[in-house]
Amino acid sequence: MQKNKSITSWLVLSICFLIFICSVIFYTQNKANPKSEDLNITLTDVGFDTPITLNCTCSQADFAKYTKILRKTFKDNNKRFDQYHAYKNMNNLYTLNHEAYDHPIEMDTTFINCLQLALKMQAENSQFDITQGALLNLWHDARENTQIPPSDEQIQEALKHIDINSIQIDGNTVRYLDSELSLDLGAIAKGYTAQLAKEALNKAGLTNGYINAGGNVVLLGEKKDGSNWKIGIQSPDSNDALVQYSTKKATCLVTSGDYQRYFTYKNKKYSHIIDPQTGYPANDVRSVTVITKDSGKADALSTTLFCMSVKDGKKYLSTLDYDVQAIWIVDKDSDVSSNLKTKNYKIITTDKIKNRVTLVK
Incomplete structure (x- = not known):
């Protein structure tokens, strides 16, 4: 009888020890390989007069680290x-x-x-x-x-x-050298900051997901499943996407449009993008989206192209020594040939990406 009790005690102790070992192994494995999740956050307190969104797949601990990097980069540059x-x-x-x-x-x-x-x-x-x-x-x-x-x-x-x-x-x-000179970096600072954030996040180990800084979209890497990114471009007169751009590569898209900030006086619309040659709001196009690797350059170029006709814009892009593509949206009665049409708009693209741009159904 005593012998059976000893065997039973030994078995119980062995099972408890086995459970303990398995628990340690499970904890160690999960600590070393924390579960990845699809995570998203929108920061509304980091400046630039716009919400900043980060979307990526990673662990909760890494996401907290990446969010901290994003927050610091935008808050510091908002002051700067x-x-x-x-x-x-x-x-x-x-x-x-x-x-x-x-x-x-x-x-x-x-x-x-x-x-x-x-x-x-x-x-x-x-x-x-x-x-x-x-x-x-x-x-x-x-x-x-x-x-x-x-x-x-x-x-x-x-x-x-x-x-x-x-x-x-x-x-x-x-x-x-002029007492009346005043600089305004509003047409480049946000894109430049988004580029700095991308580089800092990549360096910290984040190579998937995206940043959306109020129309400045920065893709942080290719999709893990190998599928294409599909980025919607807003209609000038509604919050809905009008067209969609598809790409596999990590790149940046920046849109400038007359619908972002404006006021109306005597039934005439005055947008916030001013042509430095005339001193008045530019009105050749409704919006232009620039696609290139550097978000700072894309930001500056979207303003540049908004102040030009589509024809002159295409000609200018062809002179650049780095890859830049663009999508223009103009009113339907504009005297310009287009790749795509809707009831109210014409959509024009640079030749290289014409097959990557589709209407949103």
């Missing part, structure tokens, strides 16, 4: 490129616009890199112009406050102070 507010212990765009005529201002390397990229894009095509801050301020005030367009006299005066040669850069210091 803010032209309306000063921040303690930081020289930002507000500092430049208020002090750079009086004395040189020392800027950090991230700001200088963005500024140099912007100046390079401006040198290539003057339809992109970061020196039109005084002019854009007039239209910003009209859109946000008075709802009345600025006078032609005010516009002509502001145009006198648009000059790329009025910026002097020496290393990391910047000085203005």
